[in-house]
Amino acid sequence: MPADRLSALDIAFLCLEGSTTPMHMGVMATFTPPAPVDAHRVAALVTERAAGIPRLARRVRFDPPPFRGASWETVPRFDAADHVRVHHLDGRDRPAPGDPLVEMASAWLAAGLDTTAPLWEARIVTGFPDGSFALLLKLHHALADGTGAAQLALGLLDGAGAPRRRVPPRADTGATHTETADTGAAGVPRSPLGTALGEVGAGVRDALGQAVGQAAGTAGIATTMLRSVRPWPPPATLTANSPRRRIGLVRLDMAEVRAVRAAHGGTTNDVVLAVVAGALREWLRGRGRDPDRSALRALVPVSVRGRAERPTDGNALSGYLCDLPVEVDDPVERLRRVRSAMEHNKRTGPTRGAGAFPVLAGRLPSGLHRLATRGVGHAAPLLFDTVVTTVGLPGLPMGLAGAPLREVYPFVPLAPHQSLGIAVVPYRSGLHVGLQVNADAVADVNALSDAVTKSLSALYHRRP
Known part of the structure; x- marks a missing residue:
C-alpha cells in the first residue's frame, strides 16, 4: 500500500x-x-x-x-x-x-x-x-x-x-x-439505545460474513469474535451516547507499582489492569450495582507495528480482551487472575484472538467500512466494556520552552455506548492515568479517580 x-x-x-x-x-x-x-x-x-x-x-x-x-x-x-x-x-x-x-x-x-x-x-x-x-x-x-x-x-x-x-x-x-473560552460539542438528539443495538445484528453479520470468506487467519478472528459476543443482559457500563465528556487525573507512584510487581509478579500492565478491576468494583458498588454479579471486560490495545507487512504511519493495532475480575474481593487474587488471562492472551498472540478485531478491520475493503462501520461500532459493548491502554514514553527528562515536563495524562476515545476509557503513561517516578468518561453516565469522575488510588494502595499493602 x-x-x-x-x-x-x-x-x-x-x-x-x-x-x-x-x-x-x-x-x-x-x-x-x-x-x-x-x-x-x-x-x-x-x-x-x-x-x-x-x-x-x-x-x-x-x-x-x-x-x-x-x-x-x-x-x-x-x-x-x-x-x-x-x-x-x-x-x-x-x-x-x-x-x-x-x-x-x-x-x-x-x-x-x-x-x-x-x-x-x-x-x-x-x-x-x-x-x-x-x-x-x-x-x-x-x-x-x-x-x-x-x-x-x-x-x-x-x-x-x-x-x-x-x-x-x-x-x-x-x-x-x-x-477566551472553549465550549463542548452541541447536544444532538439521541437515538433510543434499544433501537441502536437492534440495528447492530445485520451489520455485524454482513461484515463478519465477508471476512469469513477470506484467508483462514481472518476467518479465525471473525469466528472467535462471534464466540466472544456476550449475551443479554447488557453490562453495567452500557449507556446512551452523549456529546458530554469529563476527565479524571490520577498519578500513581511508580515505586509502589514496582513493589507490587516484585511481591506478586506480573508486568506493569498486569498491575494496571488489576488496579482498574479493583477501582471498577468500588465504582459499581457506588452505583448500587452488585459487583459479584457483574462481568466487565477490557480491550487492551497491542501494537503490531513490528509485525506489519508494510511500514505505516497510521494504525498498526491489534488487541487482547481481558475479563476484569470485579467480582473478586481479594486484590492479590484479582492480580493473579489478570496475570493468568493476559498470559493466555500472549500465548494465543495478538493476531488470532477475539481482541484482534482491529486486524480484521484492516483486512476488510475500505468501501465496506463506509457502509457498515458505524453500525458495527454500536456492537462494541457486546465484546468489551472499556479500553485500557498503556503508552510508553522515554525515561529521560523532557520539557517545552525550557520548562521541565511535570505530569502527562493521556486520553482514549470512548467506543459507542460505553461509559469510560482509561489510558496510562509511565513517566519518570509517576504512572499517569487519564480517565475519560461519558459525563451523562458517570456523575462523579473524582470518585472513580479516588477508587483507582485506593485500589493500588490495597495491593501495595498486601506485600509479604
Missing part, C-alpha cells in the same frame, strides 16, 4: 466519527518553568515545530465512488498556527468548584475535530497561580495509533522527536490565535 494511502483501519476510525463519538486521542501535559513564560512565545514555538512535521500538514482526501478508499494530501499553503491557540484561565473557567484546567480540558476534548482539515489541535493554557502552563493536544485516531500519537507529541517538545522538514507557511503566518 502506498505510504500516502489510509489503511482500512484508519478509514474505520474516520467512519466511527460522530458528534457523540469523537475519535481523537488526547494529551494533557503540564510544565513548571523556572520563570514566568510568555504563552504566545510558547505557542509560536509549538507552531514552528508542528510546521516541520509533515504528517501534521496532511488532510484526508476520499476517492470517488464506488471504491471509497482515501489518501493523505498535504494542505496547500499549510499554516500550523491555524491549529494552535492560547487559552488563559480566568473566572469564566470556574463556574463551579473544581480544577479549572480539568473543566476547560473536558469541554475542549469533547469537541470533535474538523475531518476536512489536518486532524489535530493544540492549546497552550496559562493562568495557574504557580506560574506553570499546560499543553493540550488532540490527534485523530485515523492519523495515528497510540504509539504514533506519542511520537508526534514528542516532536513538539524540546530536543525530542524525529528530524523535521519545514512545510512552507502561508505568507501571513507568524501569528498565534488567542481565545
Whole structure:
C-alpha cells in the first residue's frame, strides 16, 4: 500500500466519527518553568515545530465512488498556527468548584475535530497561580495509533522527536490565535439505545460474513469474535451516547507499582489492569450495582507495528480482551487472575484472538467500512466494556520552552455506548492515568479517580 494511502483501519476510525463519538486521542501535559513564560512565545514555538512535521500538514482526501478508499494530501499553503491557540484561565473557567484546567480540558476534548482539515489541535493554557502552563493536544485516531500519537507529541517538545522538514507557511503566518473560552460539542438528539443495538445484528453479520470468506487467519478472528459476543443482559457500563465528556487525573507512584510487581509478579500492565478491576468494583458498588454479579471486560490495545507487512504511519493495532475480575474481593487474587488471562492472551498472540478485531478491520475493503462501520461500532459493548491502554514514553527528562515536563495524562476515545476509557503513561517516578468518561453516565469522575488510588494502595499493602 502506498505510504500516502489510509489503511482500512484508519478509514474505520474516520467512519466511527460522530458528534457523540469523537475519535481523537488526547494529551494533557503540564510544565513548571523556572520563570514566568510568555504563552504566545510558547505557542509560536509549538507552531514552528508542528510546521516541520509533515504528517501534521496532511488532510484526508476520499476517492470517488464506488471504491471509497482515501489518501493523505498535504494542505496547500499549510499554516500550523491555524491549529494552535492560547487559552488563559480566568473566572469564566470556574463556574463551579473544581480544577479549572480539568473543566476547560473536558469541554475542549469533547469537541470533535474538523475531518476536512489536518486532524489535530493544540492549546497552550496559562493562568495557574504557580506560574506553570499546560499543553493540550488532540490527534485523530485515523492519523495515528497510540504509539504514533506519542511520537508526534514528542516532536513538539524540546530536543525530542524525529528530524523535521519545514512545510512552507502561508505568507501571513507568524501569528498565534488567542481565545477566551472553549465550549463542548452541541447536544444532538439521541437515538433510543434499544433501537441502536437492534440495528447492530445485520451489520455485524454482513461484515463478519465477508471476512469469513477470506484467508483462514481472518476467518479465525471473525469466528472467535462471534464466540466472544456476550449475551443479554447488557453490562453495567452500557449507556446512551452523549456529546458530554469529563476527565479524571490520577498519578500513581511508580515505586509502589514496582513493589507490587516484585511481591506478586506480573508486568506493569498486569498491575494496571488489576488496579482498574479493583477501582471498577468500588465504582459499581457506588452505583448500587452488585459487583459479584457483574462481568466487565477490557480491550487492551497491542501494537503490531513490528509485525506489519508494510511500514505505516497510521494504525498498526491489534488487541487482547481481558475479563476484569470485579467480582473478586481479594486484590492479590484479582492480580493473579489478570496475570493468568493476559498470559493466555500472549500465548494465543495478538493476531488470532477475539481482541484482534482491529486486524480484521484492516483486512476488510475500505468501501465496506463506509457502509457498515458505524453500525458495527454500536456492537462494541457486546465484546468489551472499556479500553485500557498503556503508552510508553522515554525515561529521560523532557520539557517545552525550557520548562521541565511535570505530569502527562493521556486520553482514549470512548467506543459507542460505553461509559469510560482509561489510558496510562509511565513517566519518570509517576504512572499517569487519564480517565475519560461519558459525563451523562458517570456523575462523579473524582470518585472513580479516588477508587483507582485506593485500589493500588490495597495491593501495595498486601506485600509479604
